[in-house]
Amino acid sequence: MSEELIRFLENQDESVSAMLVQNIGDELTDILVAALEEALDVLAAGELPTTLH
Template sequence: MSDLIDRFFELQDEDTKVMFVENRGDELTDILVAALEDTFSALSGDVDVKTWH
């Protein structure tokens, strides 16, 4: 299971590097903003964290 998680993060890092090389910063910003909104929503109690997998 740990190898699967490690591979996921490796692929995510590779995808991020490709986006930087291809000058797709706006897409990265949109992804980051969406992730932050989800995080703040969960922290403020708007989302039932138990439903996340």
């Protein structure tokens, strides 16, 4: 993994931890739902290769 990706993931972990500590569950749920909807849109659009490994 690249250094940039590792830093991005670490920042995401810190952001989620901060939200949990601040008890901002609703906002976190909204973010997760939006990410899931986006992932499902990608799957529905058939943008993935036919073979997954």
